[in-house]
Amino acid sequence: HIFPVSSSVQRLLDQGKNSLDVRIACDQCQETGASLVLLGKRKKKEEDVEGKEKDGSEGGVEEEKEQSHRPFLMMLARHSEDRPHRRRRRGLECDGKVNICCKKNFFVSFKDIGWNDWIIAPSGYHANYCEGDCPSHIAGTSGSTLSFHSTVINHYRMRGHSPFSNLKSCCVPTKLRPMS
Template identity: 55%
Template sequence: ALARHILNMLHLQTRPNISRPVPRAALLNALRKLHVGRVADDGSVQTMASRTGDGGDAQETTEIITFAEAVPGESPGLVSFVLSKDGGDLSLVEQANVWLFLRLAKTNRSRAKVTIRLFQQRHPPVGRPPSQQDDVLLAEKSVDTRRSGWHTFPVSAAVQAVLQGAGGAALSLRVTCPLCADAGATPVLVSGGPEASRGANQREQTHRPFLMAVVRPEDGSGSPRRRKRGLECDGKVRVCCKRQFYVNFKDIGWSDWIIAPPGYHANYCEGECPSHVASITGSSLSFHSTVISHYRMRGYSPFQNLRSCCVPTRLRAMSMLYYNEEQKIIKKDIQNMVVEECGCS
């Protein structure tokens, strides 16, 4: 039941089948650059703190990381980022950036500036061959050639248009840098074809271009609510309380597709709900439950035979970093995953 709940919260029918995971060098580099997760000295990954605060009603955002793929049969300057809606309801793009690495030759002594441009490749009308004149300039940046480094290019509007399209789609980009060759600079793109990608060295994989997008549902959300602290089960408490329970993803065979965390405290509620406890507003699920409890204590029909149950009264979101069904890396703050407090219904 818990596994099914997690899959439902991630909008997944079944656990993803990871047939071609992103090279670990590229994954760890992207996490460091984006501050989406912490990479420990031993290579393990931890998610950053949840952005939604401690309330279950905070707005949910999803961070999607997708790595560039070569476009088969096209010129070397073309790369493609495959995008899709996660769960079908993520419609507003808060931010989207392409990260591109500019590598300088070791013998380079130039201090010149070069201009890198990103064009979106557009498909021409039926019957007309493709032309670079159809491409649309998305972003350009003037950078110096003193040292190798990463550069970001905003592409929010283009990603928004892709996500609003019907079904899955790709953002195809043409990267140009007319003066790079003279300056001893090379934008690191993707080797042409899967065979070349497998044979690429570790450095090339580490500097593979990637796109990071922050998306959220179109509807707004409420603000977090505060409640009194609930009881912790310690072996002495018999009334409704929270029992600690840790879920280890390795134990259920999910460590291959869940990047971080390795597990989490799901917790659960147990204990009795005598009438004198259930009627206290701070320990009940809602004001409605408190009113019903007072009717039940006085024996009013039809509530005299109803009993209160110990249930979660506050749940917290949890950040997860995982591969989805299309093997895209998703960082998501998943609502209502951790039981924080328990009370009587």
Template identity: 50%
Template sequence: SSTSRSILLHFRFSRELAGSTEILQATLYLFWAAPSPGAQPVTVRLLQPDPAGLNATVSSETRLEVQSSGWTTLDVGAAVRSLFGQGTPQLTVELEVPEDWESPLPADHSDSHWPFVVAQAQARTPHRVHRRGVDCSGNSRMCCLREFFVDFKEIGWEDWIIQPEGYHMNYCAGLCPLHMAGIPGLAASFHTAVLKKNTAARPAAAVDSSCVPTQRRPLSLLYYDRDSNIVKTDIPDMIVDSCGCT
């Protein structure tokens, strides 16, 4: 919604999310259309609704100088945390522009250039994940899950990946003795062990046991494509959650 000098942006969250989630950080993304010649001031206000939801007060105000077309980011973590603390499912942002300047936002309402908020969050009451594999201790030599974090900035990908800043890809490493082959699956492991001990069947059953991932999950990625469009995709099997012996 808008008036002659201001534009109101409303970002809505589900009430279930607002009531059960802790916000770690949040960023507002704005794409400026080509402005008039010279720098143009834009005032960005984050509005805080009252408990009744009828009126709103200004919780923060930032003045930006827009000089060219492109994306601008603004930290809104404190505002979103405050809203979630009250169970409020809506963030309202007001953009105040000069009288002689039209809307700084794209006129074509393209989804790829429309304002959005990226938030990193966690459940207030996290549940324990029961892994079928074993996490590695400092001196473990058996097959186990080793945590490994990839920082996109360190590999030079931060200029096109928006979120996340990195992720725990993890990997499997360690020894797989015969009695562990097929874990979990005790029958399979003893079958392999007995078969290996049988000299008559050994040539036909010469199968090595390896430490491999037994459970994976996808990685959600938000990034810019070649035309500066925002793309969200889920890449399968990028995060290793547990390991076992083949």
């Protein structure tokens, strides 16, 4: 699920506040069989959804072991006076200045590969490809610049499993379109 929180976070920043508590209640989770995933360790006593007090000691070592399997929220925010205009979404085009996960433009000419005698039109197509490193903080984020397959391989690589221990993550396309 996606929860739009940009305007709430912006209001907090504009008011000079620097922390945001998010509380999620799922009224129909039990009926549908969905389970709510809790992030992080509890540091102080707090009340659960039913109003019972919890002391934060549950979970312990087991909870720390399972941190790699938990979802997370990553957010970049800045005060509105720092940037009064809306930021344009940037496509990661390879421009020689970046070396992480960028799109390299590439045109396949059927004439160049000797296919122009049997393919009349079009004369070629854009077969762009990805180039560059994909740092682990991006590699573990499903749906960002990686396919699910690459995310799984990266989890093996980060844990030092063969044959992936010496491989670097790389980017893959997130969207493919038909040529016609």
